[in-house]
Amino acid sequence: xxxxxxxxxxxxxxxxxxxxxxxxxxxxxxxxxxxxxxxxxxxxxxxxxxxxxxxxxxxxxxxxx
Amino acid sequence: xxxxxxxxxxxxxxxxxxxxxxxxxxxxxxxxxxxxxxxxxxxxxxxxxxxxxxxxxxxxxxxxxxxxxxxxxxxxxxxxxxxxxxxxxxxxxxxxxxxxxxxxxxxxxxxxxxxxxxxxxxxxxxxxxxxxxxxxxxxxxxxxxxxxxxxxxxxxxxxxxxxxxxxxxxxxxxxxxxxxxxxxxxxxxxxxxxxxxxxxxxxxxxxxxxxxxxxxxxxxxxxxxxxxxxxxxxxxxxxxxxxxxxxxxxxxxxxxxx
Numbered sequence: 001x002x003x004x005x006x007x008x009x010x011x012x013x014x015x016x017x018x019x020x021x022x023x024x025x026x027x028x029x030x031x032x033x034x035x036x037x038x039x040x041x042x043x044x045x046x047x048x049x050x051x052x053x054x055x056x057x058x059x060x061x062x063x064x065x
Numbered sequence: 066x067x068x069x070x071x072x073x074x075x076x077x078x079x080x081x082x083x084x085x086x087x088x089x090x091x092x093x094x095x096x097x098x099x100x101x102x103x104x105x106x107x108x109x110x111x112x113x114x115x116x117x118x119x120x121x122x123x124x125x126x127x128x129x130x131x132x133x134x135x136x137x138x139x140x141x142x143x144x145x146x147x148x149x150x151x152x153x154x155x156x157x158x159x160x161x162x163x164x165x166x167x168x169x170x171x172x173x174x175x176x177x178x179x180x181x182x183x184x185x186x187x188x189x190x191x192x193x194x195x196x197x198x199x200x201x202x203x204x205x206x207x208x209x210x211x212x213x214x215x216x217x218x219x220x221x222x223x224x225x226x227x228x229x230x231x232x233x234x235x236x237x238x239x240x241x242x243x244x245x246x247x248x249x250x251x252x253x254x255x256x257x258x259x260x261x262x263x264x265x266x267x268x269x270x271x272x273x274x275x276x277x278x279x280x281x282x283x284x285x286x287x288x289x290x291x292x293x294x295x296x297x298x299x300x301x302x303x304x305x306x307x308x309x310x311x312x313x314x315x316x317x318x319x320x321x322x323x
Binding site: 006007021024025026027029030031032033034037038039041042057058059060061062063064065 | 114116223270
């Protein structure tokens with residue numbers, strides 16, 4: 001299926017969010033996730049099923065003012 | 066006197082932003098030179114395998130400072146609320162510097178979206194630091210929404226113009242004597258920060274003025290001194306300005322008179 005990760009279209013076979021993060025190489029990185037504009041907590045990733053067209057945000061700490 | 070922000074007591078009245086420094090090493094040195102106890106941080110998109118965010122977060126943790134995550138770049142209530150949720154998880158704090166931007170040239174807050182998002186987040190247990198204007202009615206609404214700290218702008222973010230609307234800011238201070246008020250954004254030089262503290266503001270948040278100075282570490286130290294001077298002056302009770310001269314040397318016994 002086709003999904004959008006951080007604004008870029010990708011093809012994936014991952015059925016849920018945890019698997020997708022592994023597939024994309026996030027490993028043990030501290031990141032936070034949202035699917036279709038809704039926050040998905042770490043504890044909820046494994047049960048968050050992905051569907052064609054989903055928009056996923058993966059955010060990491062950065063400098064800010 | 067300590068600065069009290071929500072339940073946290075702080076010695077330093079200088080909060081520092083972490084963006085736009087020439088290098089991570091200079092950022093770390095500037096935080097130390099500022100003697101800052103709170104720094105602002107943010108979230109951004111990161112691809113798998115990229116480690117910039119992780120390195121930054123390690124650096125901040127090593128500094129042992131409290132973090133105030135922001136919702137910079139958010140233009141809607143929905144974006145800001147979701148970003149706050151994401152920040153709470155990553156940074157492990159209920160503090161959130163709430164920004165809902167309404168206008169791109171001035172980065173002026175959308176105060177309607179801001180009050181709405183503040184109510185949502187306060188209701189969810191966040192301790193909201195709203196980036197707002199000096200507008201009294203908006204301030205009242207933010208307090209009613211659950212905010213216990215307000216962060217009025219001095220001038221547009223990054224502009225370095227100082228306290229643009231002195232009358233409005235002074236009125237805000239007078240109107241809410243018990244509310245911690247932090248001047249956020251637009252200060253350019255240490256004298257702006259000293260002025261803010263002299264006027265009774267509780268703290269200032271500085272980023273660009275330090276990060277983009279020729280020597281950010283020296284500028285951080287200069288701001289720290291200015292903030293301390295301003296706070297001490299406020300406690301000491303400044304005199305009122307007057308139009309005519311008032312001789313400082315006693316006139317009694319002046320020679321060659323009478």
